[in-house]
Amino acid sequence: MNEYVVIFEEAADGGWGAYIPDVPGVVALGNSREQVAFRIQGALKAYAEEMRAQGRVLPEPLHAAGTARL
Numbered sequence: 001m002n003e004y005v006v007i008f009e010e011a012a013d014g015g016w017g018a019y020i021p022d023v024p025g026v027v028a029l030g031n032s033r034e035q036v037a038f039r040i041q042g043a044l045k046a047y048a049e050e051m052r053a054q055g056r057v058l059p060e061p062l063h064a065a066g067t068a069r070l
Contacts, residue, residue: 002058002061003061004022004023004063005022005061005064006018006019006020007021008033008037015029015030015031016030016031016032018037018039020040020044021063022059023044023047026044027040028040028042028043
C-alpha cells in the first residue's frame with residue numbers, strides 16, 4: 001500500500017483545497033479541511049480504480065513532507 005503526500009491549502013474565502021503532487025489531477029475542494037481530507041481520499045480511490053480498470057498502476061510516491069522552524 002502506497003502513502004501519498006497530500007497538500008492542503010486554505011483559500012482567502014475560508015474554503016479549502018487539496019492535491020496530491022505525485023498523482024496529477026487528483027484534487028478536492030470543500031468548506032473545511034476535514035471535508036477536503038475525506039474528499040481527497042475518495043478522489044484517490046476513484047482514480048486508482050480507474051487506473052486498474054485500464055490495466056495501469058498508480059505512480060510511485062516521490063514526495064515527502066516535513067516541517068521547518070523559524
